Amino acid sequence: MAEARRRWGVPAAISAMLLLACAGGNADGRTLYVDGQRGSDRNVGTSAPRAFRTISAAARVLRGGDKLIVGPGVYYERPVFGDMGTSADKPVWILAQPRGKAIISGAWKAAAKGHVKWTPEGDGVYSTPRAEPALFCWTDRNEFIFRYMTLKDLRTRKVSTPGRRGEVIGPTSGFTCEGGKLYLRLPGSKDPNGRSVMFSSPSWGETPTEKIVQIGSSHVIFDGFRVQGTGTFGVVCTKPRATVRNCVFEYCREGAGIGDDSLVEWCEYAYPGFHDFAEATRKLNGGRLVVYPLTKAYHPRNWYEGSLAYPTAGNDDPSPKRVTVRYCYIHQVFDGLMLGGFEGSDAHHNVFEHCYDNHVELETWTRAGRMRNIRFHHNLLLSCPGGPISHQEPDHLEGPHYVYRNVVLGYDAHGLDPWVIIKSKCYGKGRGFYYYHNLFWVRSAEPYWNEKNWPQEWLKTFAFKNNVFIFTQNLKRPTGPRGTEDLFKAAGNVVVAPGRADKAILDALLRNGGKRLDSVKALGFRGAGKLDFRPRPGSPLIDAGVKIPGFNDAARGTPDVGPFEADDDIGPHWPRPRRTAFNAADPTAPGVANLSPAAPSR
Numbered sequence: 273m274a275e276a277r278r279r280w281g282v283p284a285a286i287s288a289m290l291l292l293a294c295a296g297g298n299a300d301g302r303t304l305y306v307d308g309q310r311g312s313d314r315n316v317g318t319s320a321p322r323a324f325r326t327i328s329a330a331a332r333v334l335r336g337g338d339k340l341i342v343g344p345g346v347y348y349e350r351p352v353f354g355d356m357g358t359s360a361d362k363p364v365w366i367l368a369q370p371r372g373k374a375i376i377s378g379a380w381k382a383a384a385k386g387h388v389k390w391t392p393e394g395d396g397v398y399s400t401p402r403a404e405p406a407l408f409c410w411t412d413r414n415e416f417i418f419r420y421m422t423l424k425d426l427r428t429r430k431v432s433t434p435g436r437r438g439e440v441i442g443p444t445s446g447f448t449c450e451g452g453k454l455y456l457r458l459p460g461s462k463d464p465n466g467r468s469v470m471f472s473s474p475s476w477g478e479t480p481t482e483k484i485v486q487i488g489s490s491h492v493i494f495d496g497f498r499v500q501g502t503g504t505f506g507v508v509c510t511k512p513r514a515t516v517r518n519c520v521f522e523y524c525r526e527g528a529g530i531g532d533d534s535l536v537e538w539c540e541y542a543y544p545g546f547h548d549f550a551e552a553t554r555k556l557n558g559g560r561l562v563v564y565p566l567t568k569a570y571h572p573r574n575w576y577e578g579s580l581a582y583p584t585a586g587n588d589d590p591s592p593k594r595v596t597v598r599y600c601y602i603h604q605v606f607d608g609l610m611l612g613g614f615e616g617s618d619a620h621h622n623v624f625e626h627c628y629d630n631h632v633e634l635e636t637w638t639r640a641g642r643m644r645n646i647r648f649h650h651n652l653l654l655s656c657p658g659g660p661i662s663h664q665e666p667d668h669l670e671g672p673h674y675v676y677r678n679v680v681l682g683y684d685a686h687g688l689d690p691w692v693i694i695k696s697k698c699y700g701k702g703r704g705f706y707y708y709h710n711l712f713w714v715r716s717a718e719p720y721w722n723e724k725n726w727p728q729e730w731l732k733t734f735a736f737k738n739n740v741f742i743f744t745q746n747l748k749r750p751t752g753p754r755g756t757e758d759l760f761k762a763a764g765n766v767v768v769a770p771g772r773a774d775k776a777i778l779d780a781l782l783r784n785g786g787k788r789l790d791s792v793k794a795l796g797f798r799g800a801g802k803l804d805f806r807p808r809p810g811s812p813l814i815d816a817g818v819k820i821p822g823f824n825d826a827a828r829g830t831p832d833v834g835p836f837e838a839d840d841d842i843g844p845h846w847p848r849p850r851r852t853a854f855n856a857a858d859p860t861a862p863g864v865a866n867l868s869p870a871a872p873s874r
């Protein structure tokens with residue numbers, strides 16, 4: 273990775289953020305303490321024995337240059353850090369110590385502590401009075417409890433979704449909010465009385481919508497927290513130059529809201545239990561994956577469309593600029609990262625796994641967003657059953673988007689079997705989508721999205737160079753007019769297609785020095801099962817690429833094809849990171865050794 277950093281350079285803005293981050297608190301500032309168990313808000317907070325009890329109390333007195341140390345515990349509060357008089361040399365560092373042991377929870381406290389009285393309603397369903405709806409519900413064993421829209425649906429578990437997706441069988445457990453009550457059926461129809469059950473706040477469109485942590489100052493470092501249970505934001509930094517680091521966002525619709533010149537790193541973003549929910553409902557539906565109809569078509573407001581990092585800009589404001597998201601682990605969610613909500617920004621060295629719609633969206637929902645100048649590189653994308661990379665915004669997506677040195681593959685029953693790798697939809701306004709040096713390993717898919725009735729000029733700005741494409745079963749032609757395959761640029765690609773391969777798209781990908789090979793083995797990867805995709809000596813990938821100024825200038829001799837040069841030092845930590853620094857959320861996540869991309873099972 274050091275190699276990668278040297279090769280691609282570190283933008284000046286990021287270097288500045290690093291300096292800020294390393295500086296932490298200011299030597300002249302105070303250190304304040306919060307102790308959720310032994311502290312008191314009548315204390316002055318300036319030493320551990322005189323700690324505050326709540327983060328909110330500390331937030332009221334924190335000033336630029338201070339450091340805040342928050343001890344272990346679950347904090348059921350929504351702290352607001354206002355204008356603290358911060359500056360570049362007077363940052364504020366908000367630190368959980370030890371990291372991962374302070375949970376800031378947006379959940380309903382009484383239910384979380386098992387203090388709610390639940391009344392049996394038959395069929396394993398229990399009720400309690402509660403007017404506030406919830407987006408997420410989960411148990412202390414990280415069981416994801418599905419939100420049904422009516423009590424009738426919860427009882428019958430039959431969910432009707434619009435259009436062709438039809439009727440779907442939902443999970444046995446679930447909850448619903450109806451007539452001023454919450455109804456709940458736990459897994460195994462267990463009695464919820466005395467048990468810890470978490471309900472998040474509702475999402476937009478249902479009141480009240482609550483952010484958990486709000487930070488209204490620039491130059492703030494938010495470090496080491498677990499943030500749980502909100503239908504909106506885990507943390508919102510409304511001013512520029514925020515650093516969000518070593519945080520786990522669980523059951524948060526959006527992780528960190530950030531503005532200009534901000535950094536999100538070493539964070540984790542997940543709905544724990546979502547993968548089990550996907551597999552359980554797949555079994556109930558005869559093997560058909562039904563996450564999309566259950567969570568997007570059935571629910572009314574795209575409730576699960578979220579992102580680890582989300583722009584704080586309003587709908588009609590320009591997108592935040594110079595944002596970096598790196599070294600994060602994003603998994604068991606519907607959407608992973610809406611990088612297109614930012615401009616002049618990048619995401620690199622992140623691991624995405626089991627994002628059920630898109631791993632990364634290079635588009636945005638805001639009306640003013642133009643999605644300019646985005647770089648997505650050196651990421652590992654595993655098992656996305658939707659379109660792993662998306663740039664669909666026909667009205668105002670400008671680009672350019674540079675997508676390079678990523679490894680995109682499936683390895684389990686959710687492998688990349690669906691219809692498309694790159695969900696592109698640009699309508700010709702773009703300054704281009706540039707795909708360089710990626711590895712795509714799928715069974716059957718179209719490489720990109722095209723439709724007959726779309727203007728086809730946009731394809732002229734699409735470039736594929738020095739990529740490795742593996743289609744183990746079927747390379748499908750995008751469904752545009754015949755002949756449009758020659759509109760995009762291609763050079764130096766290697767395609768492995770041992771099964772069926774549409775000749776038009778295959779020939780188009782192989783233009784300008786491409787090669788077709790007939791087996792994965794013929795690529796000569798050093799160790800695909802261990803995700804070591806460097807070509808070994810003698811590999812046909814070596815020196816088979818084309819020069820791309822600014823992207824492979826440091827290659828030895830002629831550039832090698834694929835994400836790595838043969839002599840790259842990928843270090844002991846590729847692919848990184850599989851876990852957060854403290855591995856709080858998903859201690860049973862499969863290790864690298866369990867990955868076997870060569871053998872998808874379905």
Ligand SMILES: [Ca+2]
Nearest residue numbers: 607629630633
């Ligand atoms: Ca999506």
Ligand SMILES: [Ca+2]
Nearest residue numbers: 815828830832
């Ligand atoms: Ca070379």
